[in-house]
Amino acid sequence: MDKKTLIVIVLVCAFLFSGGGLFLAGSGAIVAMAGVFNGSLGGSKGGGSSGGVPPGTVCDPGGETLKEHIPGYGWHTVDKQQMANAAVIVHVGEATKIPENGLIIAIMTALQESKLENIRGGDRDSVGLFQQRPSAGWGSIDEIMDPNYSAKAFFGGPNHPAPPNPPGLLAYKWETMGKGQAAQKVQASAFPEAYDKWESLAGKIVGRAKDIKCTDVGLEGDVGKVIAAAKRWIGTPYCWAGGDEKGPTNEERCPPPMPPGFDCSGLMHHAYAQVGISLYPYTGNQWEAGTRVHNYTDLKPGDLMFWSSDGTVPGIHHVSMYLGNDSMIHAPRTGKNVEIVTEVSKNSYWMNQWIGGSRILKEGSGSGKDSGGTQAAGIPLIGPRREI
Template sequence: MRAGLLIGCVAAAGITVLVAAGAVLVVDSQRQQAHAAPVSCNAALGPTQPGQQNRGTNDAANLTEEQLGTVSLIISIGKERELSPRAWQVAIQAGMTESGLRNVHYGDRDSLGIFQMRPSMGWGSPEQVTDPAYAVNKFYDVLESIPDWEELRPGDAAQAVERSAFPDRYHRWEPMAVHLVETMGEVSDAAGCGTGLGAVLPPNEEAADAIEFALDERGDPYVWGATGPDSYDCSGLMLRAYEAAGITLPRVSRDQYKAGAMLPVEEAQPGDLVFWAYDSSDPTTIHHVAMYLGDGKIVEAQQSGVPVHTRDFSFDEAGLVPQAVRPGV
């Protein structure tokens, strides 16, 4: 339905939205909290697909004693080096992707060990890279040398270390890795998002203004590439909605995904952005974005022939990206 849409829409956190008799009423009685200190998190540390909340647990349940021993080593060395749980997660995702968390003595060309390190590329001797403790420490050494690695999605940080020809494959193991960090590493809330994050991040005036703008545009036609004032595509509508609220957003949906604080999509609050992708685990395939209104409703510029509108929304929709985004936070 949304195939071919390469541009999306955006929103920010805000007010309460009530739905009655088909009409959306924006209630901003809490605007006095607008400028409270924001709290942010990175839900990409361990998202689960909507409707598949047990995926990480189920994947971890299939690990062998050898694999769990590798995880234990990664975590223990990470603790000894006083590295953050995010570093442990990056290493777990890399090890699972490269070797299935096994100390293998074979691989592509001269790749060896847990992380498929190549002696010919300066990772160490064959004996060293197949020594699990050496391999884990070497992985952490390179990870720490990457500028701002903690700001990257864990799978992207793993790719920065491994430099694989298949850069997106590390994302597959995010849910399992965060589960292992929390259980074996004894870390509560490894994703850093807490329980019910939406209630922790206060409504803000900008979100209220953005929602008001988007709702006022209902009935305007969808035109691919349009940014108003009389027609919009999905990201064009969000661009102008937040511009009206004093927040500048990138033009396209894939960039708007990076334009705020992330939180689990199930915790989205009015004004937050929700995204759809051809592969919901890969943000580079995002093709549509809408503004969440609360109470199971969104406002969007959906596709040709359909004007800007509000509609019912489910967190189990096919292609929904596991993270929502809160612009301006």
């Protein structure tokens, strides 16, 4: 008998002998009560809700299966074959260097079109995971029924197996669109609003395919909100001096019609603003904020990471955010997009410039807010803006 079962039996017995036993025994509710206790003790092995993970967050909440209630649809459980099909889509996207938000869009699309089932049939001549139509130029039936082929066709770009038409996701400025809007650009569906409801589940599916555990990135409280706010903008272009509390912006060096973007400190400024913390959008001020983290190995999810050209504080030129598991998110430089970097400690380019970190959120509370205001203690709010 395992420990959980023993605890349940003890609790049930205690209830029975406390005076509530006759009714429970007579109604057969002991079984139901045990199920409740077992669930409260973590005995459930199924999927279920994410425990408050923000929609679209790329992480695996655990459990044997992924299961979620979809607005306007009901409960959907991802079985092993559906997950295998999703893994093909994710790995094809990674090979095409698609950012995580693009992977979510692809999974959202396949969930809506086929529930991630590789079906030979659908509306008119539509087939496959994305319900692509041979008559529209997507390829032959046999080609589209190959998940690897259909995923390449959906993403398009340099690996598009059937160029030039119909174009895939990379043919559009999808980073500046909502995820459902981007899916609709590719699919030209008669139900353009149908994709968005799948975003939360799609993020978990991508997280499972990429083996990113929600617990690994500290997705609880304000830490989770800050990380989710930064990850929301993966794939967004770099824009010097770009980014505010609301999101990416156009600035002098990236005016319209160029897409709005972030620079490195602007992304941090935006992420922490989502939990009521006002970080000034300048690396020098952000270095002075919060509590110093001297050693790389002492970093925790949500900490700011700083990089210096000469090992001195005046030489600090870049800031990023630690995600856990030796990875970080940042807005790199002009011509690049917001991205996640993995195995940072093994990267000589970064570690030769490491100077330290700042912990903005208070330890133990899950919040960086002081009781008397909306900014964390010690955060300066004035100063010039300077970074690469």
